[in-house]
Amino acid sequence: MFQPTGPHLFLPTASSTAEPLRAAASVVFNLPGYQVLSACDLPLGGRRVTAVANSTEAACPDCGVISARVHQRTRQKVKDLGVGGKDIELIVIKPRFLCIELACSRRTFTQVTSQLPFRARCTARLKAAAVEAVLDEGMPIWAACARHRLGWATINAAIIADTVTIPDPDQVPVRALGIDEHRFARAKWFKHPETAQWCRVEPWMSTFVNAATGHILGVVDGRSSANITRWLRARSQAWLEGLEVVAIDPSSAFRNAVAQVLPAVEISVDHWHVVRLGNQMLTEVRQRVTREVLGRRGRKQDSVWAHRMLLLRAGDRLTDAGLHRLEQVLEDEDFEQVAAAWAVKERLRAMLAAQDIPAAQNARIDFEMAVAAADMAETDKLATTVATWWTEIKVFVRTHVTNARTESVNTGIKHIKRTGRGFRNQRNYQSRILGTSIRQTRRRRRIPHQQGLHAQR
């Protein structure tokens, strides 16, 4: 049943351009440039809203001459957000003007508004809601399609268009940069067209993050030194000169790239990665010793296996009960090598927690003594890694610039990949990452407390 609720057919005339008060229905519907003419319930659910354009004149898009000569009024069905929990079928009536400039090749044109741009088949606010669902709520595109009755390509194009509003990285002053890598898809095998040999391709991506805010500045393919230098070289001189510290994973490709482009910038290695290397060492020792002592893999009745997570926990933060259990494991004479490895791991942690360089240097002496006492291949390897990265560890101790925020960004990226059920199109993936990140950063920036240069530990 068609039951008009608004005023009866009222088309704006030149004398009614000044709009003193919007009718109640127009206020509720709130589509700029349009007023609601009628609204009715549809027999199969949903509502039909008819809205008419306010404008009585408009400028020709080609010549810019303003015309008030109406050629015809067009009726068009467009998609819009639901109102009051119901889907809306929106009909817009807008004037098609005649261009009055004789020299202009365009004969007619229609009005455009911010919500209904040229040739739009859906309102800008509907697209914005779909983009928000995908980028802010992490909804997969197919679910946003169902919720907003839009096509996949429409939403994807809106997301890519949203990415265009991302500020140029050169315009974002960064003092501490984080560089990190992540694998963007499963490793694939390709047959080389010429040599007919199978080659393994690991689709890696590297992200550049403002270490202080967690805002992703850029994403590049691969994790080689060449890809990193290419992105860094594309930045402006002023941006590069503003950089003070670059936080990286212990990866020599990253270190070479940064040293090549930015010889004056300090490189900080992330302490979490170094602690992880210490934990890996401890696990390797535990597995090897278990095999040697018991002649098999660990089982849950072996206390060293049962408490394997306790071994990896921070020793200075254990509860009394935890400490007591750990003592029982480490006092077992058969597993004295595990105890030695645990001591090395704890010395490594103490070294990274040092508050200044002299304290770190003293802690390193303790660490080296523990390594010498342990006298194992695994602990020697760890000591070599620490020696290789000592300069960068000292920068970390002094500045506390870490990749912690980059790591949380990587978790977000993995979530994007999961909801997308894997991405085949790299451009879509990159725009989704950059779009999500900038929106998160903008939201966080509204929080009053300021993030300084040094990310929190």
Ligand SMILES: [Zn+2]
């Ligand atoms: Zn014209």
